[in-house]
Amino acid sequence: MAARRDFTRESLAAGVRAGDRRALARAITLVENSDPLAYEVVRDLYPETGSAYVVGVTGPPGVGKSSLISTLVRHVREQNRSVGVITVDPSSPFSQGALLGDRIRLADHFLDPEVFIRSMGSRGHLGGLAEASLQAMLVLDAAGKELVFLETVGTGQGEVEVIGIADTVVLVLMPGSGDSIQALKAGIMEIPDVIAAKTMLNEVRSVLSLDKERAWKPPIVLTEALSGENVPELWEKVEQHRAFLEGEGLLEQRRRENLAGEVFAVASARAKAHLERAVGDDPELRRLLGEVQSRKLDPLSAVREIMDKVFKVSGA
C-alpha cells in the first residue's frame, strides 16, 4: 500500500499542530509503517509535547477496558476536554468486532471531532509496539489532546513497555479474572495506580496492603463499565492521582523515568530486529545457528559470536 505523499514534513506537522483529523490519521499511519517522514514530524513536534496527560488502561483481554474507556471519554467530554485513544489490545472492540452495545457507544465518539481513536496493529514496527504507541501518543499530545487513553492487556513484556509511558495506570478487573490477581500477587504485574473492579476484591486489597511503603495507596473503585456506574468516581480517583503526582513534584520525576524506560525499550526492540535481520542476511551467522542445531556449537557461544559480529560487542 503506497502512502499518498500529499503531506510534506512541514504541512503534516502543521496539520497535527492544528489538530486536523486527516493529518493526525496520516501521521499515525506513517508511525505504524515506521516511515521516515513520521520520524521527522515527531522530531519536529517533540519540543511542543508534554501537555497531554496519559492514562493507561490495562487488564486481561475481554474484561471491558474498551467499554470503560468509552464511558470515561464521554465523562471527560462533558468537561469539554479533548481526547485521544490509542489501543494496542488485539482483542479490543476498538480494533475489531465489537458487541452491538460497544459499537454504538464507540460510534458516538467516532463522530465527535474532539475525540481521536486509533488502534495500533501489533506487528511490523521496527522498534516494537512501545515505539509505535509512544510515537502515536506524541502525535496526539502535539495535536493538543488534553487526555490520551492508552489501552493494553496487562501482561507480556511488550505490553508492560507500552503502558510504561502512562502518567496514571488504571487496572480493570472482573470477578473471575483470577489470573490478574495472581499475577499481581506474584509480582508479575506492576501495582497499578487505580483499580476498577466489579466487586470488592479482598484478594486485591490484600495484595495492595503488602506494599505499605507506597505514599499513594491505589484505590479500588467499584465500576460497571457497560452501565457506566461509578465512572465519574473512577475518573475522580484518576484526577486525585494526578493531583498527588503534581503536588509532590512526582509527575516530572515519573515522566523522566518513563521516558528513559521507553528509550531502552525501543532501543532493545530495535537491537532484536536488527539481530534477526543480520542473521537472516549473513551466511556465516546462519552457519553458526546451524551448528547450534546440530549440537556442534553451544547456544551461548553462538550468541557471543553473533553479538561480536553484529554489534561489535565482545563478552557481553
Place this chain on the structure above:
Amino acid sequence: MAARRDFTRESLAAGVRAGDRRALARAITLVENSDPLAYEVVRDLYPETGSAYVVGVTGPPGVGKSSLISTLVRHVREQNRSVGVITVDPSSPFSQGALLGDRIRLADHFLDPEVFIRSMGSRGHLGGLAEASLQAMLVLDAAGKELVFLETVGTGQGEVEVIGIADTVVLVLMPGSGDSIQALKAGIMEIPDVIAAKTMLNEVRSVLSLDKERAWKPPIVLTEALSGENVPELWEKVEQHRAFLEGEGLLEQRRRENLAGEVFAVASARAKAHLERAVGDDPELRRLLGEVQSRKLDPLSAVREIMDKVFKVSGA
C-alpha cells in the same frame, strides 16, 4: 557470596555427566550467577545433549502447575525414568512457601536421587531467564535426565522465551482462569500441545477449533492436580504428542526452531543488558537521555544515537 572453587571445569563436567547431585547443584548455581565456569562446562557438555525430552508446563500463577508436575513426576518415576524439574515461576511452591499438601508431595521427590528439582531466581541473569533456564536444562540433559519439566507462567515475553525450548507444552487451566482463555482467544498466548483443565471448557474448545490447520489437535484432559486424578491420562497425551512429533519427523524440526528462537532471545536480552550498562557508564549517553527528558531531543533520535554509539549500528 563467593563460590567455592572446589570443582574444576573438568571435574564439574564429569560430575554432571555422572549425574552427581552436588555437581548438578553447583553447575546450576554457576549458571544462575552467569559464571564463566558454567559457560565453559555447558559448552563442553553440549555435544552430548539432546536426549532429554522437555515438557513445558505453563499456566497462570496459582493454578496448580507445581502440584501437577509433582504428580506427573511420581507417575513417570513409577516407570523408572529419571527426572529434572526447573521452575521459573516466582509464585511456585517449588520456589517458596507451599501449601502443606504441596510441601509433603514435593518433599517425596527431594529425597529421590533420580529427581533433581531447581527453581531459578528471576533476576540477575545476563541473558535473562531464557538464558538461565536454557543452560540449566542443558545441564540436566547432559546429566542423563530423561525428562525435564519446565514450569513457568504463561504470559510475558520472558516466559514465552523460557517455554520456547519445550518439546511439548502443557497448559494448565482452572475454572475461573478466564484471563488465560481470553489470552488464548486474543492470540496473546501460544496454542499449547496439551491442556490440563479441571472442567470441560467449551470456551477453550472453541478457541482450539479456530486453528483447524494444525495436524496435531491439542487434547484437553480433565485433570485434578491435587488428587492426581487423570494424571496418567494426561501423561499419555504428552507421550502421544511426542510420538506424533517423532513419527512425522517434526521433533528435529521443532528443536531446530526452538534453538534458533532461544539464541535470538538470549542475544536480545544481552543486547538490552549491554545497552543499559553502556548508557549508565557513559556521560554522553546519559546526556542524550537528559535531553529527551527535557523535551529537547525526541526519543527516537536518542535511540538512533545510542544504537549508533553502543552497537555501531546506523539507521536500525
